[in-house]
Amino acid sequence: MHLNHVSIFLSRKMIKTIVLSMAVTSIVVVTGCASKPQAKGGNRYVQQAPNYYTVRSGDTLSAIANRYGLNYLDVAALNDIAPPYRIYVNQSLRLKGSVAQRTTSTQAVAQTTPIQRQSINLPPQQQPVVPKTQPVVPKVAPTNPITPTSTTLASSLHWVKPSNGAVIQSFNLANNVKGTRYGGxxxxxxxxxxxxxxxxxxxxxxxxxxxxxxxHIDGYITAYAHNSKMSVKSGDNVTAGQKIAEMGSSGASRIMLEFQVRLDGKPVNPTTVLPN
Known part of the structure; x- marks a missing residue:
C-alpha cells in the first residue's frame, strides 16, 4: 500500500512537470511572436507597403496611409492629388518615393496661384476705362439716325417701297412704333x-x-413683320423689289405690314431712306 501511494505521488508530480513545461513553451512561443520588430508608430505593416496600391471601394487617402504607416500628405504629393484629396476606385497610388516631390508640387502650385490672381485682377483695371467712353456714346447716339446717315445710305443702296399699300401708321418712338405700317x-x-x-x-x-x-451693307437691317406667308428662308440672297412674303395679321390685331429699318441695331425712320 505504501508503494502504491508513492507511485501515485510520483505520477502526479510528473504530470505537473509536463504541464508546466508545456505552459512555458507556449509563453516562449507567444513572446517570440510578439517580439518581432515594429516600425515607428507601432505599425507592423510599414515594411510591407507596396510600391503601388490599387484603390478599393470604401478606401480613403488617410486610411490607406495609416494602414502602411505613411503620411497622407506625402502620398498625396507623390500622386499629384490636391485638396480635398479625393481618390477613386481602381486608381493606382504610388506609396514609395521621394517626399521632395511634394515640395516641388507645392512650389508649382504657389507659382501658378499668383498668375491666376493677376489674370483676374486685370479686368477691373480695364473696366474703369470703358465707362469713361460709354457716357459719350449716348450723347452722340440721338444724332446718328438723322440726316448724315440717311444721306450716306441713300448713296450706297437702291431702295424701293416694301409694299404698295397705304401708310396707316408712321414712325413714332414715343408711341412705340419703330417703323412704318402699311395696310392692305x-x-x-x-x-x-x-x-x-x-x-x-x-x-x-x-x-x-x-x-x-x-x-444690308453699311450696317443696316430691314424687318418685315406680321406676314401670312414667307417666300424666303434664312441664307437666301435677295434683290430690291423681290417678293419675300405675303401680307397678313400674324402677331397683330389687323392685316398689315410693319416695316422697320435699323442702323447698328437702332431704329431709323424709314422715310429717310425710302423714295417718296
Whole structure:
C-alpha cells in the first residue's frame, strides 16, 4: 500500500512537470511572436507597403496611409492629388518615393496661384476705362439716325417701297412704333426694300408673327413683320423689289405690314431712306 501511494505521488508530480513545461513553451512561443520588430508608430505593416496600391471601394487617402504607416500628405504629393484629396476606385497610388516631390508640387502650385490672381485682377483695371467712353456714346447716339446717315445710305443702296399699300401708321418712338405700317389685304406682296441677305425667316417673336429680317451693307437691317406667308428662308440672297412674303395679321390685331429699318441695331425712320 505504501508503494502504491508513492507511485501515485510520483505520477502526479510528473504530470505537473509536463504541464508546466508545456505552459512555458507556449509563453516562449507567444513572446517570440510578439517580439518581432515594429516600425515607428507601432505599425507592423510599414515594411510591407507596396510600391503601388490599387484603390478599393470604401478606401480613403488617410486610411490607406495609416494602414502602411505613411503620411497622407506625402502620398498625396507623390500622386499629384490636391485638396480635398479625393481618390477613386481602381486608381493606382504610388506609396514609395521621394517626399521632395511634394515640395516641388507645392512650389508649382504657389507659382501658378499668383498668375491666376493677376489674370483676374486685370479686368477691373480695364473696366474703369470703358465707362469713361460709354457716357459719350449716348450723347452722340440721338444724332446718328438723322440726316448724315440717311444721306450716306441713300448713296450706297437702291431702295424701293416694301409694299404698295397705304401708310396707316408712321414712325413714332414715343408711341412705340419703330417703323412704318402699311395696310392692305391678306396675300398682298411684300418686297425686299434693298439688296441683301435673309438672316431670319420664322415666327419666334410672337409680337411680330411671321418675321423676315434682311441684312444690308453699311450696317443696316430691314424687318418685315406680321406676314401670312414667307417666300424666303434664312441664307437666301435677295434683290430690291423681290417678293419675300405675303401680307397678313400674324402677331397683330389687323392685316398689315410693319416695316422697320435699323442702323447698328437702332431704329431709323424709314422715310429717310425710302423714295417718296
Amino acid at each position: 389685304n391678306e396675300g398682298d406682296p411684300v418686297f425686299a426694300a434693298a439688296n441683301g441677305q435673309v438672316v431670319y425667316a420664322a415666327d419666334g417673336l410672337k409680337e411680330y408673327g411671321n418675321l423676315v429680317l434682311i441684312k
